[in-house]
Amino acid sequence: MSEHTPPAAPPGRRERKKAATRVALASAALRLCSSRGLDAVTVEQIADAADVAPRTFFNYFTSKEEAVVAGNAASADTLLTAFAARPGDEPVTESLRRALHAVVTDPGYLDRVRALRSLSAHPTVVAHQLAAFAAQERALAEAVVARTGTDPARDLYPTLAAAAAVTGLRVAVQHWLGDHGTDPRAPSLPALVDEAMAVFDAGLRALACTPA
Amino acid sequence: MSEHTPPAAPPGRRERKKAATRVALASAALRLCSSRGLDAVTVEQIADAADVAPRTFFNYFTSKEEAVVAGNAASADTLLTAFAARPGDEPVTESLRRALHAVVTDPGYLDRVRALRSLSAHPTVVAHQLAAFAAQERALAEAVVARTGTDPARDLYPTLAAAAAVTGLRVAVQHWLGDHGTDPRAPSLPALVDEAMAVFDAGLRALACTPA
DNA sequence: GGCAAACTTGCACGCTCTGCATCTTTGCGT
DNA sequence: ACGCAAAGATGCAGAGCGTGCAAGTTTGCC
Numbered sequence: 001m002s003e004h005t006p007p008a009a010p011p012g013r014r015e016r017k018k019a020a021t022r023v024a025l026a027s028a029a030l031r032l033c034s035s036r037g038l039d040a041v042t043v044e045q046i047a048d049a050a051d052v053a054p055r056t057f058f059n060y061f062t063s064k065e066e067a068v069v070a071g072n073a074a075s076a077d078t079l080l081t082a083f084a085a086r087p088g089d090e091p092v093t094e095s096l097r098r099a100l101h102a103v104v105t106d107p108g109y110l111d112r113v114r115a116l117r118s119l120s121a122h123p124t125v126v127a128h129q130l131a132a133f134a135a136q137e138r139a140l141a142e143a144v145v146a147r148t149g150t151d152p153a154r155d156l157y158p159t160l161a162a163a164a165a166v167t168g169l170r171v172a173v174q175h176w177l178g179d180h181g182t183d184p185r186a187p188s189l190p191a192l193v194d195e196a197m198a199v200f201d202a203g204l205r206a207l208a209c210t211p212a
Numbered sequence: 213m214s215e216h217t218p219p220a221a222p223p224g225r226r227e228r229k230k231a232a233t234r235v236a237l238a239s240a241a242l243r244l245c246s247s248r249g250l251d252a253v254t255v256e257q258i259a260d261a262a263d264v265a266p267r268t269f270f271n272y273f274t275s276k277e278e279a280v281v282a283g284n285a286a287s288a289d290t291l292l293t294a295f296a297a298r299p300g301d302e303p304v305t306e307s308l309r310r311a312l313h314a315v316v317t318d319p320g321y322l323d324r325v326r327a328l329r330s331l332s333a334h335p336t337v338v339a340h341q342l343a344a345f346a347a348q349e350r351a352l353a354e355a356v357v358a359r360t361g362t363d364p365a366r367d368l369y370p371t372l373a374a375a376a377a378v379t380g381l382r383v384a385v386q387h388w389l390g391d392h393g394t395d396p397r398a399p400s401l402p403a404l405v406d407e408a409m410a411v412f413d414a415g416l417r418a419l420a421c422t423p424a
Numbered sequence: 425g426g427c428a429a430a431c432t433t434g435c436a437c438g439c440t441c442t443g444c445a446t447c448t449t450t451g452c453g454t
Numbered sequence: 455a456c457g458c459a460a461a462g463a464t465g466c467a468g469a470g471c472g473t474g475c476a477a478g479t480t481t482g483c484c
Contacts, residue, residue, distance in 0.1 A: 014430075014481055042470065053433050058472060063336075123274075123343060130342035131335060153390060156407055159383050164411070167379045171371050178365065195368055199376070199415030207411050226450055226461075233463095254439070265464050270441060425484105432479070440471065448463070454456085 022060050022070070024050040029067035034115040038064065038122045065128040068119065071112045072132040076139055078103050079165075083143055092144060093204050096165040097197045103169065104189045117177055137166040157207050164204060168196030234272050234282070236262035241279035246327040250276065250334045277340040280331065283324045284344040288351060290315050291377075295355055304356060305416050308377040309409045315381065316401045329389055349378040369419050376416060380408035 011019070028049035032041045043064060047054040061067040082102035086095035103109055119125045141162035145152050152158050172192035187195070223231070240261035244253045255276060259266040273279040294314035298307035315321055331337045353374035357364050364370050384404035399407070 012482070017481090018431080043472090044470090055433055055435090055473095056431085059432075062472070064471090124339075126346070127336075127339035127343035130346060131339035134338070134342060154395075156383065156387055156404065159387060160408060160411055163379050163383050167375050171368065171375050175368055175371060183366075192368065195419075196372060199372055199419050200412060202414050202418075203411030206414075207407075224451070229450090230462080255441090256439090267464055267466090268462085271463075274441070276440090427484085428482090430479100430481075432477105434477080435475085437473090438471105439473105440469105442469090443467090445466090446464080448461105450461075451459090453458090 021050065021052060021056070025052070025057060025060055026067050026070035029061075029064060030071060030112070030115050033064065033068055034118050038068075038119055038125060063128075065124050068125060069116070069128045069132045072129070072136065075103050075106070075109055075112075076132075076136040078106055078109070079136065080139055080143055083140065083147075088147060091205060092148060092161055093197065093201045095147075096140075096161065097194065097201075100165060100169050100193045100197065101190050104172070104193055110189075113173055113177065133166055133170060137162045140165060157204070160207065161200075161204050164200040165197070168193060168200065172196050233262065233264060233268070237264070237269060237272055238279050238282035241273075241276060242283060242324070242327050245276065245280050246330050250280075250331055250337060275340075277334075277336050280337060281328070281340045281344045284341070284348065287315050287318070287321055287324075288344075288348040290318055290321070291348065292351055292355055295352065295359075300359060303417060304360060304373055305409065305413045307359075308352075308373065309406065309413075312377060312381050312405045312409065313402050316384070316405055322401075325385055325389065345378055345382060349374045352377060369416070372419065373416050376412040377409070380405060380412065384408050 025046060029041075029046045032046060032049060041064070043057050044054045046064070046067065047057045050057075057067070061070065079099050079102070082099035083095055086098055116125070116129065141152065141158045144150075144158040144161050148158065150158050172189060172195075176186070176189045176192055237258060241253075241258045244258060244261060253276070255269050256266045258276070258279065259269045262269075269279070273282065291311050291314070294311035295307055298310055328337070328341065353364065353370045356362075356370040356373050360370065362370050384401060384407075388398070388401045388404055
């Protein structure tokens with residue numbers, strides 16, 4: 001997610017090491033858990049794989065589940081960056097659609113989605129995954145507020161737009177993971193995203209025209 | 213959620229006791245945690261309040277969080293029942309809107325929402341709350357499938373419609389909880405639900421007309 | 425070099441959650 | 455009514471989780 005630090009500041013060695021440790025823990029967690037199964041992996045094993053003490057794990061994450069879904073922060077960054085890169089006079093829904101495309105066409109994203117798929121049987125993982133989505137949604141809503149100058153406390157629009165985008169992404173990915181392999185000519189992920197966003201497009205444009 | 217048991221079967225004493233214990237545990241968990249704070253409450257205290265052994269708690273729920281949000285199953289039932297009660301020739305979006313009204317006008321629902329509000333600072337509770345929403349969404353999608361006869365593996369519509377409804381509910385409640393008390397003439401919860409569903413209405417109707 | 429802040433690590437402790445064995449209750453047939 | 459079998463409740467033990475605390479170690483900076 002977006003830290004409120006100066007983005008132009010070159011991160012020092014300490015920051016880089018911290019980030020590296022975080023990534024190492026998160027990827028080790030995802031790799032181990034998706035291959036062996038969630039409950040067959042202990043925090044100690046994850047810490048060993050990342051070459052830190054077990055105690056250190058809890059300086060970064062409060063639970064296995066949190067570490068497993070931590071990679072979603074990368075998608076959130078992709079989404080926010082891509083949204084911010086769109087021209088300001090473009091309709092918000094179009095910017096959102098393009099930003100979603102940037103996410104789903106990122107090869108790393110698909111790898112993570114596939115790895116997480118095997119863990120979708122674990123309710124706690126799913127729960128934390130949804131929490132990550134919610135965080136992404138909040139950040140996106142803020143970006144929409146910044147773009148449109150609306151007041152989120154008075155206007156439902158930015159929250160709804162962000163929710164629609166994240167929901168579209170979630171439904172598209174869910175559907176894509178579901179019937180894949182069964183149907184050789186199944187729609188592509190970007191096409192599913194388009195289909196989902198098309199549903200929300202008209203309504204959101206209409207709402208955008210009526211700020212209080 | 214809907215058990216696949218014959219609905220006309222009168223539940224025996226055993227079933228009734230089980231249901232009573234479940235409710236007792238869930239309400240004790242919500243009451244204790246919302247008043248004292250989540251981490252100030254142990255499973256043992258919840259079990260004591262429900263007058264069962266600590267071990268028994270885990271025969272019903274796998275964690276405190278799950279028990280705290282268990283009351284959402286009631287909302288899910290309200291939603292599904294209200295949706296099923298709508299006439300079959302009514303547009304699905306209209307049925308969904310009415311069903312959502314049935315949920316948010318249920319006084320018990322508002323009590324639970326308010327109680328849960330104080331726990332929204334705990335990431336694990338929020339995560340499980342979102343998981344409950346997702347379960348509600350899945351059940352609703354099945355109901356839409358049954359109503360429309362669409363194929364969820366091929367058609368995005370039922371999943372998207374259910375997701376839109378639950379998202380609308382979530383955004384409306386979230387917004388309603390946010391600026392309440394600050395603005396005396398804030399919109400009512402049903403009005404917010406209407407506003408959210410209005411955004412999704414046109415797009416969903418258009419999609420509904422183009423099944424493969 | 426040396427200081428202070430930040431990070432890592434080890435330790436201890438209470439709580440969570442599960443598997444297993446046992447006991448009690450419920451449902452049901454005779 | 456009796457008794458059996460299934461289902462639930464309970465106790466116990468143990469592995470693992472998650473956190474506060476008090477070190478030790480590294481980093482940034484003057």
